[in-house]
């Protein structure tokens with residue numbers, strides 16, 4: 001017997017990086033998922049696109065941290081994912097939550113979804129050095145969520161197009177970018193703290209706009225948030241090329257999603273195919289997707 005769970009990735013409408021400093025953020029689960037199968041075994045074995053290992057914290061830091069936190073248990077973990085790794089779509093949170101959920105059921109540990117989300121956040125904090133609860137909460141519960149209130153908002157029913165630069169996906173990318181922003185903030189607190197606060201103000205405005213389904217205004221604020229992420233130093237020329245291509249193709253708005261430094265941008269649009277074609281012409285890999293209410297699910 002074995003147990004399989006899947007968990008979704010996510011995009012940030014607003015608030016990545018600022019949320020690490022307690023500012024609000026709005027994130028949305030997307031129907032691009034990581035699947036994890038757990039099976040009782042006589043040794044620890046982990047297999048994924050990153051390799052097949054035992055308890056190897058270099059190759060599988062998040063999965064090994066799950067096994068360590070829940071046991072350690074002798075378990076075989078098999079991972080398959082539609083999410084590009086290290087690209088700002090929350091692949092770390094999706095693999096962490098799906099692994100927690102699969103081992104929880106396979107070994108009859110009895111943890112609730114809230115407890116799994118909390119353990120997932122602790123694991124991201126341990127591996128990354130700092131983490132907000134956003135990614136792991138959204139991967140657990142799905143939908144559109146305002147953090148830190150952990151409040152479920154109305155669903156987004158416009159098109160979502162993700163553009164992957166296919167650059168910058170390095171091991172522990174998020175951890176490195178969080179550290180980079182922290183250093184800049186230590187060097188120039190009087191400059192960086194107001195930027196972080198302003199990103200928080202955008203997220204606060206965003207909640208009402210999501211409720212009103214005012215995608216034109218959401219898009220304008222996404223554009224402002226993108227500029228502020230550039231100011232924090234997590235943008236790249238490739239990301240901005242895709243962002244401007246999406247905007248010029250008529251997207252409501254477009255911005256970096258996740259830690260930045262490469263990886264993905266996201267656009268909201270009523271013409272997903274047109275925006276996706278523009279992103280591809282600008283050198284990105286476009287993924288047309290939708291918001292999903294589904295969080296971690298048994299398969």
Ligand SMILES: Nc1ncnc2c1ncn2[C@@H]1O[C@H](COP(=O)(O)OP(=O)(O)O)[C@@H](O)[C@H]1O
Pocket residue numbers: 034048049050059060061062079080081084085086087088089090091092093095170171172173174175258259
């Ligand atoms: N499919 C997967 N299989 C194994 N580990 C994964 C998988 N997806 C993500 N990870 C883990 O998460 C890390 C990437 O997380 P992170 O740097 O936060 O990027 P992001 O969350 O934006 O994708 C990878 O280096 C790996 O340790």
Ligand SMILES: C[C@@](O)(CCOP(=O)(O)O)CC(=O)O
Pocket residue numbers: 015016017018019020087088089090091092124130131132133134135174178257258259260
């Ligand atoms: C940079 C940050 O705000 C989001 C990181 O997202 P991702 O791991 O790049 O998908 C970190 C966090 O909130 O934990």
Ligand SMILES: [Mg+2]
Pocket residue numbers: 090091092093135174
């Ligand atoms: Mg991550």
